[in-house]
Amino acid sequence: MNPAFDPKIQVEVDPNEDTEWNDILRARGIIPEKPKDPTEELEEALEEAVKKQHENRLQNKTLDELDELEDDEDEEFLEQYKQQRMAELRKQASEAKFGQVYGINKPEYKEEVTDASKKSFVVVHMSLNSNLQSRILAHILTVLAPKYPEIKFVDITANRAVENYPESHCPTLLIYKDGDVVKQYITLLQLGGNQTKTGDIEKALQDAGAIKSDDRRIATQEDEEDQETEEHGDADEDEDFFD
Numbered sequence: 001m002n003p004a005f006d007p008k009i010q011v012e013v014d015p016n017e018d019t020e021w022n023d024i025l026r027a028r029g030i031i032p033e034k035p036k037d038p039t040e041e042l043e044e045a046l047e048e049a050v051k052k053q054h055e056n057r058l059q060n061k062t063l064d065e066l067d068e069l070e071d072d073e074d075e076e077f078l079e080q081y082k083q084q085r086m087a088e089l090r091k092q093a094s095e096a097k098f099g100q101v102y103g104i105n106k107p108e109y110k111e112e113v114t115d116a117s118k119k120s121f122v123v124v125h126m127s128l129n130s131n132l133q134s135r136i137l138a139h140i141l142t143v144l145a146p147k148y149p150e151i152k153f154v155d156i157t158a159n160r161a162v163e164n165y166p167e168s169h170c171p172t173l174l175i176y177k178d179g180d181v182v183k184q185y186i187t188l189l190q191l192g193g194n195q196t197k198t199g200d201i202e203k204a205l206q207d208a209g210a211i212k213s214d215d216r217r218i219a220t221q222e223d224e225e226d227q228e229t230e231e232h233g234d235a236d237e238d239e240d241f242f243d
Helices: 021-026 038-055 061-067 075-095 106-116 130-147 200-210 221-242
Strands: 099-104 120-129 152-157 172-177 180-186
Touching: 099 130, 106 120, 106 172, 106 180, 120 130, 130 152, 152 200, 172 200, 200 221
Parallel strands: 099 152, 120 152
Antiparallel strands: 120 172, 172 180
16 A cells, blocks of 8 residues: 555644644544634623623513513513513412511420421521620521511520520521521621621522522612611610610
């Protein structure tokens, strides 16, 4: 056989060249895919971001806001989205069993927490009233309880729940599901310390699976600022009390 036509003879190939032969080799996995041009990659990422933004443009709008978009959106698509939103609201309403923070004592713990968590998430605040962080957490939970009425929020004085429970561990936040603790926080150190906000606790609930990351009820930055103003007012009142 003429060596010039021997198929076993290796031929050097530049894998970065745009040739028909390289396309064949790439299709057969013989040479790697050509790296994307950084500019092209950035353009694709931006295009995908714009596409997702458009797809999610209605995500955080209320039913009234959706009604106002009748002239701007496809009627069939808008109606389908409204029906989906109404179904979500009906589901939330059907699961709304609680809506407040329940004070409990040790004999009630198994029934009110462990057993109850087999039907819904249960958030437990092991509290100490003289502790600043515990008061901050108590305030946040009173805001969250009516906001997420499908989640059960309970408060129990720490040393009544566990004898000689260290005050340095207060507040302790426990999140139960299916009879077990799925998340626990000893003090608010991991959640923001004395600056803990509603959104920090909502993030903890997301991490535990109690609320979804795309839940429309999750606190906005404006909500956080309102809470901060309110808490600063409460702190000033406490200082006046001890003067």
